[in-house]
Amino acid sequence: MLLDFGNVGMLLLVALVFPLLALGTAFFIRPRPRQHGIEKSLPYECGVDTVGETWVQFRASYFLYALVFVAFDIETVFLYLWAIKFQELGKFAFIEMFIFLNILLVGLGYAWKKGALEWK
Amino acid sequence: MNELIYTVAFYIFAAITVAAAFGVVTKSNLVHSALLLALCFIGVSGLYVLLQADFLAAVQILIYNGAIAIVFVLGTMLTRRSSRHGTNDTEVNIPSRVVTLVSGLFVVVTLGVIATTPWHYSSGVIVEDTPSLLAQLILTDYMVVMEAAAVLLLAAMIGAIVLAKGVEE
Numbered sequence: 363m364l365l366d367f368g369n370v371g372m373l374l375l376v377a378l379v380f381p382l383l384a385l386g387t388a389f390f391i392r393p394r395p396r397q398h399g400i401e402k403s404l405p406y407e408c409g410v411d412t413v414g415e416t417w418v419q420f421r422a423s424y425f426l427y428a429l430v431f432v433a434f435d436i437e438t439v440f441l442y443l444w445a446i447k448f449q450e451l452g453k454f455a456f457i458e459m460f461i462f463l464n465i466l467l468v469g470l471g472y473a474w475k476k477g478a479l480e481w482k
Numbered sequence: 483m484n485e486l487i488y489t490v491a492f493y494i495f496a497a498i499t500v501a502a503a504f505g506v507v508t509k510s511n512l513v514h515s516a517l518l519l520a521l522c523f524i525g526v527s528g529l530y531v532l533l534q535a536d537f538l539a540a541v542q543i544l545i546y547n548g549a550i551a552i553v554f555v556l557g558t559m560l561t562r563r564s565s566r567h568g569t570n571d572t573e574v575n576i577p578s579r580v581v582t583l584v585s586g587l588f589v590v591v592t593l594g595v596i597a598t599t600p601w602h603y604s605s606g607v608i609v610e611d612t613p614s615l616l617a618q619l620i621l622t623d624y625m626v627v628m629e630a631a632a633v634l635l636l637a638a639m640i641g642a643i644v645l646a647k648g649v650e651e
Binding site: 469 | 488534541549550557559613614616620625628632633635638639640
């Protein structure tokens with residue numbers, strides 16, 4: 363099993379080297395800001411300059427989506443486990459997962475009723 | 483040869499985890515801290531892989547990196563600071579003697595326990611197909627625990643809605 367994860371390790375290595383190579387190449391061949399003036403060192407040479415800070419305060423209601431996402435993300439783990447053993451465990455597991463999903467559907471219904479799913 | 487690769491991988495992952503955790507505490511920008519936390523989670527999942535817990539490693543990446551780290555980054559976005567610099571400053575914390583004593587004691591006790599515990603290698607056989615075994619256990623022996631997890635998730639979801647709605651009004 364560990365040998366299989368060697369492939370994952372190779373992929374991680376490539377994923378690490380790839381952006382480093384791209385950014386490193388860009389570092390060497392990019393125009394030097396001092397030679398071409400301040401305009402060249404702007405993030406975008408054309409278009410409208412940004413006004414004010416880039417970091418703005420987000421609305422608190424966005425946090426709700428993040429938290430609901432976490433709940434459903436954890437649910438997928440259980441669903442995955444159920445899906446791979448579904449055919450062997452049969453009806454019993456099906457009812458079990460039905461109850462599990464129904465409990466979570468109550469939460470989704472509550473969110474819906476409270477208008478939490480509306481994008482304002 | 484295999485043993486050597488295993489040892490090297492362990493030390494690489496351990497170094498990544500500890501270095502990232504150190505960065506989380508010392509970085510002065512909260513967003514950098516959150517991203518380093520994600521790196522720390524990746525290191526931990528690598529350690530899980532080395533412990534033959536492949537499903538746990540996948541869950542670690544899926545939930546801790548995919549969800550918890552996102553929540554942290556989004557949480558910092560909600561704060562009313564024009565600049566992220568200095569959001570995680572530790573200079574203002576005056577070193578307290580009591581805190582130093584307690585945390586020092588904690589380190590000593592932990593190291594003492596680690597040193598004096600007789601560690602045994604597990605005699606159980608290595609499970610090749612962990613997810614299906616876990617599924618078998620969760621859906622039969624521990625089904626009540628799974629339903630309890632559903633109730634817990636429901637409570638978390640309702641709590642999130644109540645909190646977010648309360649902020650808006």
